[in-house]
Amino acid sequence: MHRSELAKYFKDNLFVASLQAAKKEVAIAELLDTFVREKYIRNRDIVLEMLHQRETLGSTGIGKGVAIPHGRTTAAADVLIAFGKSDQGIDFDAIDGKPVHLFFMVIAPPNEEGNVYLPILGSLVTILNEKANRDKLMKVETFQDFIAIITGE
Amino acid sequence: MIKKDLELLVSLQDIDLMIEEVGDVEKLGFSVTGYTELKKAREELSASISKPLLFRYERLRGKLKRAIVPVKNDICLGCFLRQPTSIGVKGREDEQIFTCENCGRMLYWLD
Ligand SMILES: [Zn+2]
Numbered sequence: 001m002h003r004s005e006l007a008k009y010f011k012d013n014l015f016v017a018s019l020q021a022a023k024k025e026v027a028i029a030e031l032l033d034t035f036v037r038e039k040y041i042r043n044r045d046i047v048l049e050m051l052h053q054r055e056t057l058g059s060t061g062i063g064k065g066v067a068i069p070h071g072r073t074t075a076a077a078d079v080l081i082a083f084g085k086s087d088q089g090i091d092f093d094a095i096d097g098k099p100v101h102l103f104f105m106v107i108a109p110p111n112e113e114g115n116v117y118l119p120i121l122g123s124l125v126t127i128l129n130e131k132a133n134r135d136k137l138m139k140v141e142t143f144q145d146f147i148a149i150i151t152g153e
Numbered sequence: 154m155i156k157k158d159l160e161l162l163v164s165l166q167d168i169d170l171m172i173e174e175v176g177d178v179e180k181l182g183f184s185v186t187g188y189t190e191l192k193k194a195r196e197e198l199s200a201s202i203s204k205p206l207l208f209r210y211e212r213l214r215g216k217l218k219r220a221i222v223p224v225k226n227d228i229c230l231g232c233f234l235r236q237p238t239s240i241g242v243k244g245r246e247d248e249q250i251f252t253c254e255n256c257g258r259m260l261y262w263l264d
Contacts, residue, residue: 042263046160050167057171057191058184068183072170074163077225077263095184109230110170110219118174122181 001119003127007150009120013038014082015143019103024092027084028052028069031105034082040107046075047107061094065138066128070106070121079108079116081124083146085137102128102137127152159221159250161202162210163261166221168195169214206250213258221259232256 014034021027028051035041054071061067082105089099104124108117127133136149179185199207213220222231227241234255244251244262251260
């Protein structure tokens with residue numbers, strides 16, 4: 001997926017420049033609550049359960065300070081991505097054991113028009129594999145700057 | 154009571170969707186070491202769902218891949234057709250499970 005296309009799935013009200021959480025479970029809940037607060041998700045418990053099951057399958061902490069908690073749920077209608085940053089870092093059982101600073105939570109419905117869910121995950125992984133992008137994201141404070149990094153402009 | 158059953162079914166389908174795409178996310182570089190644990194969680198959850206409902210779910214899943222789908226703004230997100238408003242009023246109540254008149258999937262109202 002092209003980076004400018006990916007950028008459309010982010011929203012100002014799903015952007016958290018400074019996460020409060022210090023633990024894995026709390027970080028997941030904090031990001032999920034951005035969706036709940038904006039009424040994108042009504043049944044919080046069902047989606048939280050799905051995200052916990054996803055971590056059972058394997059930590060979504062992919063290493064180098066990045067986690068991409070994700071999943072499809074029957075309790076969502078649209079594909080949505082929340083971003084959160086933790087300056088102190090959170091132990092997320094990441095594959096390299098390092099604390100996670102950058103979080104991208106991707107929620108998708110069972111079916112979505114255009115089948116964008118897996119391409120979105122792939123595109124995020126590609127962008128975050130680049131050290132230069134991670135370094136920039138570590139310093140991001142505003143949604144506008146964040147989108148510029150995602151689009152690569 | 155029906156709503157509780159429906160929510161268990163939603164969680165079951167969420168796990169099934171995850172199982173279905175394990176290979177895809179693994180290819181993207183995600184670690185999927187807990188496949189056996191996830192299957193076990195699926196079995197435990199399915200044991201808590203009433204047998205007739207589970208049977209209905211499995212049968213629909215075999216036929217249509219997605220057995221239960223969200224409804225938003227009266228649109229079935231399985232076949233993307235509008236549902237009669239009268240069904241929506243009843244569908245949000247706690248008395249019976251409705252299916253889409255067009256595609257036959259069980260409906261789960263999000264709003
Ligand atoms: Zn339908």
